[in-house]
Amino acid sequence: MSGAEDVDGAVRRWRVLSETAVLLDGFHALKHALRFGATVPAVLTSGKDAALALADELAPDVRDRIAELALEVPAETLRGLVPRAHPTGVAALAVRPDREAQLALLAQERRPAPAVVLDNPRNLGNAGAVIRLAAGFGATGVVTTGSLDPWHPTVVRGAAGLHYATAVERLQVDELPAGPLYALDPEGKDIRSVTLPDDALLAFGSERSGLSAELRERADELIALPMRPQVSSYNLATSVGMTLFHWSTASGRPAAM
Structure with missing residues (x-):
């Protein structure tokens, strides 16, 4: 089979x-997905030698897997298959995790680490940044309520492929897993006076309108981050990061290895 036939077959x-798979946009998203067990049936690159050089430098643990999977195609071909070509010249497709398995992780009776709840988020990039933070802290998962799809390509791009390092699902408020729910609210108790349990649900309101009435009613306790007077709010990802850091230091446990 000729190289042209290889490329044509790979494009088909x-x-x-791509009708059902998750787009991994760039080398770093592919690296993280492979590290955390994603099934990756297709990897295309406009420069295989450059991609492998990146793997040698940044991800030698998955270098051989990338070498096995990656097929080099012309840059214009790759640009025609993705919404926006990544500077690393790498794109891949991964199988989305089984929803029932994800829900089982979130619903386990004794979660080893909190799950983050984003109540009706609006910004795709912010959601991606939160998933990246949750993965870094070893959180059990990230749940969104409302219309935003947490597996949207822009969210996956913002999370750098770390959806595969934590459970990510969309649920309604009345479908949230059991466990004590701590909701971040400016009127809540100072978080520094609260010990967050490992099985907590940590809920954050939308960037503009805050917590929904339904989520507020479901909350067991409202807590607040310390903030200088006259400062309106923190960025959503910053709030999540501060809260998870507070949990991790109080629990005395490092992030999951």
Whole structure:
């Protein structure tokens, strides 16, 4: 089979897979997805030698897997298959995790670490940044309520492929897993006086309107981050990061390895 036939076949296969698969946009998203067990049926690159050089430098643990999976295609071909070509010249498709398995992780009776709840978030990039933080802290998962799809390509891009390092799902408030729910609210108790349990649900309101009435009613306790007077708010990802850091230091446990 010629190189042109290889490319044509890969493009046809990509187009079929892309109807249901998760787009991993760039080398770093691919690296993280492979590290955390994603099934990756297709990897395309406009420069395989450059991609492998990046792997040698930044991800030698998955270098051989990338070498096995990656197929080099012309840059214009790759640009025609993705919404926006990544500077690393790498794109891949991964199988989305089984929803029932994800929900089982979130619903386990004794979660080893909190789950983050984003109540009706609006900004795709912020949601991605939160998932990246949650993965870094070893959180059990990230749940969104409302219309935002936490597996939207822009969210996956913002999370750098770390959806595969934590459970990520969308639920309604009345479907949230059991466990004590601590909701961040300016009128709440100072978080520094609260010990957050490992099985907590940590809920954050939308960037503009805060917590929904339904989520507020479900909350067991309202807590607040310390903030200088006359400062309106923190960025959503900053708030999540501060809260998870508070949990991790109080629990005395490092992030999951």
